[in-house]
Amino acid sequence: AKAAEPSDVLCTLGAPWHDASYDARVAKCKEATGLRFAILIHDLIPLLRPEYFDVGRAPHFERVIAGILPLADAVLTNSKATARDVSAWADRKKIALGSIPHAIPIGAGFDKPTWGSLPAGLHAGEDVLFVSTIEVRKNHQQAFRIWCRLLRELPRDKVPKLVFAGGWGWMVEDLRKAIEATGNLDNKLVVVSSPDDATLAALYRGCQFTLFLSYYEGWGLPVSDSLSFGKVCVASERTSMPEAGGRYCQYVDPDNTTAAFETVKNLVSSPNMLRRLEGELRDNYTPTPWSTTADAIVQALFPGAGSIKDSAEV
Numbered sequence: 001a002k003a004a005e006p007s008d009v010l011c012t013l014g015a016p017w018h019d020a021s022y023d024a025r026v027a028k029c030k031e032a033t034g035l036r037f038a039i040l041i042h043d044l045i046p047l048l049r050p051e052y053f054d055v056g057r058a059p060h061f062e063r064v065i066a067g068i069l070p071l072a073d074a075v076l077t078n079s080k081a082t083a084r085d086v087s088a089w090a091d092r093k094k095i096a097l098g099s100i101p102h103a104i105p106i107g108a109g110f111d112k113p114t115w116g117s118l119p120a121g122l123h124a125g126e127d128v129l130f131v132s133t134i135e136v137r138k139n140h141q142q143a144f145r146i147w148c149r150l151l152r153e154l155p156r157d158k159v160p161k162l163v164f165a166g167g168w169g170w171m172v173e174d175l176r177k178a179i180e181a182t183g184n185l186d187n188k189l190v191v192v193s194s195p196d197d198a199t200l201a202a203l204y205r206g207c208q209f210t211l212f213l214s215y216y217e218g219w220g221l222p223v224s225d226s227l228s229f230g231k232v233c234v235a236s237e238r239t240s241m242p243e244a245g246g247r248y249c250q251y252v253d254p255d256n257t258t259a260a261f262e263t264v265k266n267l268v269s270s271p272n273m274l275r276r277l278e279g280e281l282r283d284n285y286t287p288t289p290w291s292t293t294a295d296a297i298v299q300a301l302f303p304g305a306g307s308i309k310d311s312a313e314v
Contacts, residue, residue, distance in 0.1 A: 006034035009074075009301050013040045016068060020060070023067030030071065038074035038301055041065075041101070043218025044085045045137070052137035052216070054170060066095060074300055075101045078219040081240035102300055106219050106244070107290030109228030115205065116198030121190060124206035127161040128264075129231075131200065131222040132212065134191070135169030139213040139236070139254050144175060146261045147185055150268065159188060160268060165203055167194040204229040209267055209274060212236065213254050220244035228287035232277045234263055248281050 004010070010029065016022040016039070026037055044065070050058040069075065069090060075097060077083040083101035090097050118124065132138040143162060150159045162185070168176070179189060195203065204210070210226040210233045217236075223244040226233040235241045237251040245251070250267065252260040267274050298305050 004029065004033040004035045006036075008033070008035040009038055010035055011038040011040075011297070011301060012068075013297075015042075017061050017064040020064060022064060023071060026068065026071050036073040036301075037071050038076060039068060039072045040076040040078065040104075040297075041082060041086050041218075042078050043082055043216075044089055045216050045218070047089060048085060049137070049216050052135075052171070066093060069095050069097060071098070073098050075099055076297065076300055077101050077103050078106050079103055079240035079243050081243060082218045104296040104300065105288050105292050106221070106224065107293045108221070108224035108287040110197055110201060116196070116200075116202045118202050118206050119190070119192050119195075119199065122161065122163065122203075122206065125208060127163045127190070127207050128209055128211060128268075129163045129165060129203050129207035129226075130211040130213075131165045131203070131225070132214070133166045133169040134164055134172055134175070136171035137215050138169075139215055140164060140172065141175050142213045142254060142257050142260060143211050144178060144185075144189070145257050146264050147188060148182075149261050150265065151185065151188060154265075154269070156186075156188075158268070160208055161187075162189045163192060163203065163207070164189070165192045165195050165200060201229075204231060207231060209234065211264075212241065213252065213260070214238070214241065215254050217241055217244075223249060224287070227281060227285055230278060230282055232267070232274060232281060234260070234267070246285075248277075248285050250277075 010026065029035065030037055046053050046058045046061040075086060077086060080103045083103045086101040130140065130143055134140050147162045192203065204226065210222065210231050212220060212222045212233055212235045214236050215238060217240050220241040223233050223235050223241055227245065227248050233245055233249045235245050235249040235251055236254045238254060242251065250263050252263050
């Protein structure tokens with residue numbers, strides 16, 4: 001294979017912290033070839049909020065990140081919030097960054113959507129969708145409590161089904177037991193485990209609106225995905241999620257279930273309000289295509305380079 005050259009860039013877009021020796025191998029490669037190294041940081045949540053993870057993950061994550069950041073000639077992030085987190089954390093740890101963290105725009109939706117069918121028992125327009133791995137940080141517990149109260153205060157036929165679309169994660173044993181104890185909220189809660197893209201597209205298209213109540217995110221893809229499907233999102237007001245949703249979400253405090261309940265109840269009980277919000281979204285929101293994300297990465301690494309789309313058409 002052809003050896004790397006100084007004009008080349010090794011760009012890591014994934015999760016290198018799973019490899020304890022990654023920083024050493026990058027350093028060796030840079031020294032041997034002179035190439036540049038760039039990394040995309042999705043979040044520093046294990047370092048900033050370790051209570052959302054199993055014991056022992058944060059030290060391993062920190063060791064790898066602390067080794068990688070000084071090697072990076074370009075530090076990219078998925079949001080301004082993450083860029084601020086990286087700068088602040090590096091400053092506290094006295095880590096000299098090779099470049100100022102640079103946020104790139106993140107795409108939304110599916111480039112080539114395939115419309116699947118709704119899972120059995122679900123019907124278009126009759127549910128509210130929460131897309132995420134079911135784990136403690138994502139705050140499904142708040143959604144569960146909201147639906148418990150909706151079922152106490154509204155006629156049962158006026159309460160939409162709540163759909164959790166995602167696999168079971170960690171530190172949610174109490175929530176799982178509560179769901180089982182209530183018979184999935186008397187069949188008003190449906191768990192669609194790890195849906196494929198076709199099913200997920202059908203779920204977005206068929207829901208009334210979506211929820212994303214997370215305590216902490218690097219970006220918040222389910223927020224921008226929801227908007228790209230024309231669906232209003234009740235989203236957490238924390239960290240990067242207002243960047244993902246702009247003015248098109250109904251924002252709530254993930255710690256204030258009473259206020260979040262009122263926001264959800266208003267949408268459930270006021271179809272005209274929901275239609276008005278959907279109309280504003282339809283008329284004014286423009287999803288960011290994934291090609292824009294790719295172009296932003298290329299421009300950050302090679303200023304003045306043409307767009308990927310233009311190159312593909314030549």
